[in-house]
Amino acid sequence: MAEHSLLSIKDLRVDLMSIRGIVYALDGVNLELGEGLIHGLVGESGCGKSMTARSILRLHDGKRSRMSGEILFEGKNLLSLSEREMQDVRGKQISMIFQDPMNSLNPLYTIGEQISETVRRHEKCGKTAAKARTLQLLGKVGINPPDRRYRQYPFELSGGLQQRVMIAMASACRPKLLIADEPTTALDVTIQAHVLELIHSLSGEMGMSVLLITHNFGIVAEVCDRVSVMYAGRIVETADTRDIFRHPAHPYTKALIESIPKAGTGEEYLPTIPGTPPELFERDPGCPYRDRCPRAGEACKVRPMDERIVTAKELATEQLQGIEAGHTVACWQAAQAR
Amino acid sequence: MFRYVLKRIVQMILIVLAASVLIFVMVRVTPSDPIASMTKGKRISQETREALVRQYHLDKSQPEQYLIWIKNAIRGDLGDSFEKKQPVTTLIADRLPTTLQIVLMSSILALLLSIPIGVLCAVHMNSAVDRILSSVTLILVASPVFLTGIVLSLIFAMKLRWFPSFGTGKTFVENLRYLFLPSLALAFSMVALIARITRSNMIEQLHSGYAQAAVAKGMPRRTVIWKHCFKNALIPVITVASIQIGTMVVGAVLVENVFALGGIGDVLISSIKSSDYPVVQGITLLLVVLFALINLIVDIVYAWIDPRIRLE
Numbered sequence: 241m242a243e244h245s246l247l248s249i250k251d252l253r254v255d256l257m258s259i260r261g262i263v264y265a266l267d268g269v270n271l272e273l274g275e276g277l278i279h280g281l282v283g284e285s286g287c288g289k290s291m292t293a294r295s296i297l298r299l300h301d302g303k304r305s306r307m308s309g310e311i312l313f314e315g316k317n318l319l320s321l322s323e324r325e326m327q328d329v330r331g332k333q334i335s336m337i338f339q340d341p342m343n344s345l346n347p348l349y350t351i352g353e354q355i356s357e358t359v360r361r362h363e364k365c366g367k368t369a370a371k372a373r374t375l376q377l378l379g380k381v382g383i384n385p386p387d388r389r390y391r392q393y394p395f396e397l398s399g400g401l402q403q404r405v406m407i408a409m410a411s412a413c414r415p416k417l418l419i420a421d422e423p424t425t426a427l428d429v430t431i432q433a434h435v436l437e438l439i440h441s442l443s444g445e446m447g448m449s450v451l452l453i454t455h456n457f458g459i460v461a462e463v464c465d466r467v468s469v470m471y472a473g474r475i476v477e478t479a480d481t482r483d484i485f486r487h488p489a490h491p492y493t494k495a496l497i498e499s500i501p502k503a504g505t506g507e508e509y510l511p512t513i514p515g516t517p518p519e520l521f522e523r524d525p526g527c528p529y530r531d532r533c534p535r536a537g538e539a540c541k542v543r544p545m546d547e548r549i550v551t552a553k554e555l556a557t558e559q560l561q562g563i564e565a566g567h568t569v570a571c572w573q574a575a576q577a578r
Numbered sequence: 579m580f581r582y583v584l585k586r587i588v589q590m591i592l593i594v595l596a597a598s599v600l601i602f603v604m605v606r607v608t609p610s611d612p613i614a615s616m617t618k619g620k621r622i623s624q625e626t627r628e629a630l631v632r633q634y635h636l637d638k639s640q641p642e643q644y645l646i647w648i649k650n651a652i653r654g655d656l657g658d659s660f661e662k663k664q665p666v667t668t669l670i671a672d673r674l675p676t677t678l679q680i681v682l683m684s685s686i687l688a689l690l691l692s693i694p695i696g697v698l699c700a701v702h703m704n705s706a707v708d709r710i711l712s713s714v715t716l717i718l719v720a721s722p723v724f725l726t727g728i729v730l731s732l733i734f735a736m737k738l739r740w741f742p743s744f745g746t747g748k749t750f751v752e753n754l755r756y757l758f759l760p761s762l763a764l765a766f767s768m769v770a771l772i773a774r775i776t777r778s779n780m781i782e783q784l785h786s787g788y789a790q791a792a793v794a795k796g797m798p799r800r801t802v803i804w805k806h807c808f809k810n811a812l813i814p815v816i817t818v819a820s821i822q823i824g825t826m827v828v829g830a831v832l833v834e835n836v837f838a839l840g841g842i843g844d845v846l847i848s849s850i851k852s853s854d855y856p857v858v859q860g861i862t863l864l865l866v867v868l869f870a871l872i873n874l875i876v877d878i879v880y881a882w883i884d885p886r887i888r889l890e
Contacts, residue, residue: 297794331796338794343787348809348884358795393885409795464855 245414246449247273247296252309264520265291267473267528268309278443278450280460280481280494283470287517289453292470295328296451314416332362335410339422340408341402345394351405352378352390355412362413377408381438400431404438411442418443419451421555424459436463457500461485466566469493472517472528479567489569491533527571535573548558579881579888583838586877590870597866599653601859602644610853612636616660634660642845646861648651656860661852666860669845674864676746677841679753685823688768693815695769701803703781711773719770723829727763727836730852734759744838761835767829768822775818779811786810812883820876 254266266288273279279291294300296311298318302350311318318329330336338344355377357369364371371390378386381404394402403423410418410542420439424432440463443450452464460467460481468478469492477490488494495513515532518524613622613630622630631637635646650657656666695715699708718726735743747753783789784807792802831843842861849857881888 263706299793302724327796329796330794336791336794338787344791346788346792346806346810347886350885357797361796393889395862395886396722396889408790 245272246275246314247271247451248310249292249296250310250312252292252295252311253307254291254300254411255306256300257304257492261521264523265305266295267477267520267523269470269473271468271475271478273449275416275467276443276447276449277465278440278452278463280464281451281453281470282455282457282460282467283350284455284517287470288473289455289470290421291473293336293421293451293453296417296419297336316528328362331358331410331415332413333415334417334419335413335415336419336421337403337406337410340426341399341406342394342426344406345402347394350391350393351397352392355405355409358409358412362536363420374408377412378405380407381408381411381442382434383408398431399427400435403427403431403435407435407438407442411446411448413574414446415448417449417451419453421453422455423452425454425456432459438462453507457497469496472521473526474528474570476529476571477567477569479569483567487567489567490529490571491535491573493569494528533573537573539572582881582888583878586874590874594863594866594870596650596801599644599646600865601862601866602640602647605858606856607641608853612660612853612855614818615852616853618661622847628689646675647856651860651863656863657856659847659849659857660854661857662854666856670842670860670864673840673842673845675844676757676839677827677830677834678793680757680761680764680833680841681823681826681840683754683757684764684768684830685819687761687765688822689819691765692772693776694767696773696815697780697803697808699773700780700784702721708777712777715773718766721766723767723832724836726766727760727833730759730763731836746839757839760830760837760839763833763836764826764830768826769821770820771822772815776811776815780807780816783807783810809883813880816876817881820872822873827865827868 242531249269249271250313252266252269252271253264256263256265267305269288269292271279271281271292281292283289295307296308296313296318300307307319309319310563313329317484318326321329344489345351352371353372356367356374359365359370359373360367363373365373375386375390378384383389383404389397389401394405397452407423418439423439424435427435436459439450439452442448452459454460464481466478467484468475469484469490471492477484477488477493479489479532481486485495487495488497492513495511498511499513501510511531518528518531525541527533527540530540533540609857612634613627613636616630616634631745635643638646647657654672658665663814683773692715695711699711702708731743734740740760742756743759745756748757770859780803784803786807787808791801792806793799795805806847828846830841833839833842835844845857846861848854849861
């Protein structure tokens with residue numbers, strides 16, 4: 241784990257106003273992102289991965305949501321910045337790419353214009369300088385030949401190239417943090433690897449941290465240094481990637497890893513997790529996973545989650561060997577589980 | 579782009595030709611006696627009657643009559659009015675400028691009012707501003723043009739005396755003042771629909787992926803709204819506006835009546851009543867051509883806005 245963290249989310253809560261009532265979408269998320277690391281955020285649909293990502297850039301509709309907690313980025317709390325100050329953070333210090341690159345690009349402007357617009361906005365430079373920078377960026381993300389591509393419109397590009405354009409745009413101002421929200425989900429399998437490789441190499445080259453949101457543990461294994469597992473608006477386990485595959489501590493993480501399809505094992509059935517995640521219309525004082533958890537006990541109903549975040553060091557003193565420091569798990573049963 | 583425009587022009591010519599056949603046939607299926615229209619109902623001898631029939635080619639078969647009419651029309655001759663014994667082109671030339679000016683002025687007024695209203699409502703969706711503006715525009719569209727015309731005339735012409743209450747001016751600038759109230763009355767009838775289309779499309783665009791991406795890359799709100807979303811919301815707005823502008827050429831007849839302007843609509847209605855074939859045909863054909871021209875302009879604007887149409 242990094243010495244000091246670039247981004248530190250503390251007890252983040254996001255409530256959404258919906259027609260059916262208040263949804264407690266994020267219920268006390270704690271997350272530390274190290275500098276220069278690729279941090280995976282995994283979980284099933286609707287668990288709050290994207291919500292967490294969008295909260296960092298404050299992309300929610302202010303009228304339909306309320307946020308509390310802290311999002312410290314290089315020591316300053318993003319939640320207390322003014323909208324104007326936030327605009328200077330977005331795209332310059334923290335940028336984001338989305339699941340569907342086709343929808344993330346404006347169909348009516350050339351990709352060159354859309355990238356150089358970002359450069360002009362943050363670097364306060366003229367059109368010529370912005371264009372030169374854009375051409376350089378296009379080359380860097382592997383869109384060739386840059387000068388011809390500069391004049392093309394999004395619909396003239398394949399999905400993979402479109403996502404590369406988004407990456408060029410996101411990395412245009414050398415941000416400290418890139419949030420990638422399922423960047424490969426909408427792409428062909430063959431293209432996925434190229435795009436991941438590009439994100440990986442840019443991260444290394446620019447010392448840029450990446451928060452990689454995915455529901456695919458395979459992707460985590462390939463590129464992430466650390467990983468957090470989310471469930472029902474909370475983070476249930478965080479560890480280094482190698483560690484989480486070797487010693488998953490939370491029952492949910494274990495179940496997730498078991499349900500990764502393995503080729504050539506001859507197994508006919510893919511293990512699945514029975515049940516569905518809880519609806520988040522009420523604040524749950526207990527563990528959100530207890531209804532699906534095979535090891536749930538009385539304790540899981542009453543104890544607040546926050547008390548049950550156990551560090552690996554503490555666990556190691558009991559009976560867990562081999563779990564490295566920095567491995568946190570929000571489960572009361574984790575110790576007995578092994 | 580050139581090929582696209584060329585294709586649209588050819589299409590337009592074909593549509594106008596097809597419409598001309600339709601106009602010709604429809605005028606002829608109405609049960610009426612054109613000779614009566616020429617003689618204003620006076621009794622005439624059989625010889626005079628036959629002479630008139632020959633003069634206006636009414637003895638020929640209908641396809642032949644059509645060919646004579648359309649050939650002359652292409653040369654710019656729409657024939658003579660049965661009733662007024664004047665060339666139809668002269669009749670049109672006297673009246674068209676007023677109508678066109680009203681239509682143009684009210685289109686501009688309508689767009690200037692409805693687009694900002696639509697965008698404002700979309701940006702502040704479901705707020706008090708949105709509700710008030712939506713209600714006001716709804717009231718405006720629900721009141722008929724002649725009523726709004728009379729009310730505007732009462733307030734601004736009779737009471738406040740800011741504008742003349744009827745007639746047209748002599749110079750172009752004078753005309754702007756004379757035609758302002760009629761144009762405003764006509765514009766009000768368009769504002770609600772265009773504002774609504776603008777609002778709903780802007781809401782859709784403001785929630786789109788690229789709008790979110792534009793916010794996420796630090797674009798100021800104004801840029802996101804106007805540069806990114808508005809341009810995307812524009813195509814349906816233009817479509818609706820163009821259809822409204824087209825129908826307004828006819829709708830202008832109502833305000834022309836209220837403000838005693840004597841536009842083209844007046845002539846059209848009276849000539850239909852008196853079975854004045856050449857006038858009905860001539861004016862209807864002109865309206866079709868105007869419609870087609872508006873469509874052509876709109877098609878070119880589409881291509882100019884949207885590269886997907888331009889590069890198809």
